Amino acid sequence: MLNISVRAALLAFASPALLAAAQPSAVSDEKIAELREAALEDDIAYGIVADLTTEIGPRLAGTEAEARARQWAVQRLGAMGFSNVRVEEFDMPTWVRGKESAHIVAPFPQELIVTAFGNSGSTGDAGLVAEVVGFKDYAAFLAAPASSIAGKIVFISHAMPANQDGSGYGNYGTPRFFGPKSASERGAAAIFVKSIGTDSDRLPHTGTINFGEADPIPAGALSVPDAQQLERVLARGRPVTLKLVMTPRQIGIQKSGNVIAEVPGRNPDAKKLLVSCHIDSWDNSPGVFDDGAGCGIVAAAAKRIMDAGQPYRTIEIVWFGAEEVGIHGGRAFAETRGGEDYHLVAESDFGADRVWRVDTNLGEDRKEEADALRLALYPLSIVPGRYDEAGGADIGPIMQKGAPGVSLRQDGSRYFDLHHTANDTLDKLDKEQLAQNVAAWTTMLAVMSGGIAE
Amino acid sequence: MLNISVRAALLAFASPALLAAAQPSAVSDEKIAELREAALEDDIAYGIVADLTTEIGPRLAGTEAEARARQWAVQRLGAMGFSNVRVEEFDMPTWVRGKESAHIVAPFPQELIVTAFGNSGSTGDAGLVAEVVGFKDYAAFLAAPASSIAGKIVFISHAMPANQDGSGYGNYGTPRFFGPKSASERGAAAIFVKSIGTDSDRLPHTGTINFGEADPIPAGALSVPDAQQLERVLARGRPVTLKLVMTPRQIGIQKSGNVIAEVPGRNPDAKKLLVSCHIDSWDNSPGVFDDGAGCGIVAAAAKRIMDAGQPYRTIEIVWFGAEEVGIHGGRAFAETRGGEDYHLVAESDFGADRVWRVDTNLGEDRKEEADALRLALYPLSIVPGRYDEAGGADIGPIMQKGAPGVSLRQDGSRYFDLHHTANDTLDKLDKEQLAQNVAAWTTMLAVMSGGIAE
Incomplete structure (x- = not known):
């Protein structure tokens, strides 16, 4: 800031606006x-x-x-x-989003709360019924042979922590960021991930995904409690079948x-x-x-x-x-x-x-x-x-x-x-x-x- | 408890089982x-x-x-x-529950998350569009003349606290417990109450209601954040119109x-x-x-x-x-x-x-x-x-x-x-x-x- 006497001197020959603009x-x-x-x-x-x-x-x-x-x-x-x-x-x-619902058909019939990711494919109105194959994290999913994934509904979990700097997202968001494309390339019928979130509410976390050159398949998130429920159901060791209806669409x-x-x-x-x-x-x-x-x-x-x-x-x-x-x-x-x-x-x-x-x-x-x-x-x-x-x-x-x-x-x-x-x-x-x-x-x-x- | 010596004496003439059964x-x-x-x-x-x-x-x-x-x-x-x-x-x-959705039509179009109360009436598949009349609590609703309610969608709020002994429920649950019957008797088209809950999740609280001799009308809860949103919308002073679809039914x-x-x-x-x-x-x-x-x-x-x-x-x-x-x-x-x-x-x-x-x-x-x-x-x-x-x-x-x-x-x-x-x-x-x-x-x-x- 200019001091008062210098400013006074300058004001003798320049308007304040011109002066201030100068530097x-x-x-x-x-x-x-x-x-x-x-x-x-x-x-x-x-x-x-x-x-x-x-x-x-x-x-x-x-x-x-x-x-x-x-x-x-x-x-x-x-x-x-x-x-x-x-x-x-x-x-x-x-x-834009369409209908979305998921139900365990067997062995323990009940609804699971899901939401589609942005750019998810559609199941069509009739929906899709397939067996679920579950993975504890993205690395386990990556390691799985295509034969174990093809035709299945993939489910990937993770262990995201809440951090002040938000670093959990980048490190544990991989199932959403990269899972859908990889699942599609290996012939999966659909993919669900545990919400990339740190709450315990039955409100799934959406987000955008990118299939690149791969075909869009139905892809979305289970809420954190629903993902935990599906993990418990899978842990009982019986084949788990899911019925999925998701009808989002691209509107150009x-x-x-x-x-x-x-x-x-x-x-x-x-x-x-x-x-x-x-x-x-x-x-x-x-x-x-x-x-x-x-x-x-x-x-x-x-x-x-x-x-x-x-x-x-x-x-x-x-x-x-x-x-x-x-x-x-x-x-x-x-x-x-x-x-x-x-x-x-x-x-x-x-x-x-x-x-x-x-x-x-x-x-x-x-x-x-x-x-x-x-x-x-x-x-x-x-x-x-x-x-x-x-x-x-x-x-x-x-x-x-x-x-x-x-x-x-x-x-x-x-x-x-x-x-x-x-x-x-x-x-x-x-x-x-x-x-x-x-x-x-x-x-x-x-x-x-x-x-x-x- | 019997002391040892008395017990020993008694055991001399009675089996323990019989004795124990006796008294x-x-x-x-x-x-x-x-x-x-x-x-x-x-x-x-x-x-x-x-x-x-x-x-x-x-x-x-x-x-x-x-x-x-x-x-x-x-x-x-x-x-x-x-x-x-x-x-x-x-x-x-x-x-049993049916479809349920609510959308503000005017002045600020957006969805509100609702759920029907048990025994709620139905809007039919076509739904219902009506103006909302809001009340800050059950007393304000009770004091309102039937003419201000007839044909409208009633909304009743409340200020339920979380208490260790659960006493918030009884005292602030009145909009759900008594509102639907009273709204029906005064000719309301439908009634919504702020969820009788203490969370801030967009998950409405259901619960049973009883219309007594009154006609069942569509009746349900807004989640707490959605009720607060509706209060803010109403506070802006313009007429608020809601479209409601709720299709629960009695199955005998x-x-x-x-x-x-x-x-x-x-x-x-x-x-x-x-x-x-x-x-x-x-x-x-x-x-x-x-x-x-x-x-x-x-x-x-x-x-x-x-x-x-x-x-x-x-x-x-x-x-x-x-x-x-x-x-x-x-x-x-x-x-x-x-x-x-x-x-x-x-x-x-x-x-x-x-x-x-x-x-x-x-x-x-x-x-x-x-x-x-x-x-x-x-x-x-x-x-x-x-x-x-x-x-x-x-x-x-x-x-x-x-x-x-x-x-x-x-x-x-x-x-x-x-x-x-x-x-x-x-x-x-x-x-x-x-x-x-x-x-x-x-x-x-x-x-x-x-x-x-x-």
């Missing part, structure tokens, strides 16, 4: 602290999450519900005072879109700050943790900066479309931009619980900036993490084009209780932790803003 | 302690619960699933070595039955000890807390006494049928017995968590016996409760005929998270608390046995 500056520690503390009382983010998830509800990519969400978003972001609010449309292949190419808004910077030519989330959700919940919260957090933070004064750098707010089903929004976005357009890109898409760590990959020459950010976040109980790693699903494509990233990592301890289930609802949201997120993002934007003209 | 005696404190401590390691109850709920699953009263459960029960109780194992059949009117008179087994006492003419549970469950879960656990607990306790020696009094084990849908089993049972046949009756039907209090209503002249029981249970962290109150749904009718009761009250803190939902599954069961239940029941039977001949 970036640092925001004072006092100003950052003021913005950070005020944001801990934020209710803007909660308002966005509550309104979006109440007035729209579930918003599956490519459907009319997602289109309603975009309309809602344009209206809301405009009403908040952002500039240049618009939708950038793109086309995407669209899958549909429209989706990214909703974009801006806080115009004083220097339109300066590299921008991109803050983002995704507006689509799975079809089984209103998507509060995934990812209504993220949209509330980044918009609230940008609004708080805008209200504090004009930043040197333009803040671009992107609510991506069609993340869940294949990151279509993130890829469409990166096609029309260069990595060099951005001073940083960041995404909030890991729920609504507190930020606990900050990671950056701003590059060797920006370590001082990364350190300023770490220091500014420290009062929020956010620990410093890596200098060489950041990311996010939707910002992945633009980062591949060279955009540097900042990751404000959220506590994932209960994220996979809710992830991709019907239980991802507003009552789970902790307002205090949500506001801490807003404080972290506001702080980050202030530190990275290049100065805020009051 | 009740007390079991020594040491023997009670031994039985109690051993039962804390019980795995019999868990085996029953796990096998019943795995091999049968849900078992709605009057259906073939409940019939399979009775068959299973006869086989299991026989294999455990009990005597006189049999089914006492009775007839009952039977209701069907067979149900009580499964009965005995540990024959040394004195067949002595008043008996009745220990009970119910074997039916709702159709949406395998009924672990409600009430597979109860059946495991009482059978395990009776088995432990039987294995310790022959009790003076006969222990009658009853796994009642058709409790959930109107206590048909308990009423059929009481029709063929007198209250005077029983030294005590007791029922385990409040989950699988620990016994925390003992209540009795053995009568003024049996206070000493009640006190002996309180003392014997004290080491299990069970506090003494009332002398003048005991009960249970299925034993209600026989208690009305004068049978005295003992209630080993279970901790209900999480009972209404699971009660009548799909989430009532084996993974929720805490083996240590289940074994504590068995220890409490074993202790109770030992104290009340009239002596156990080794």
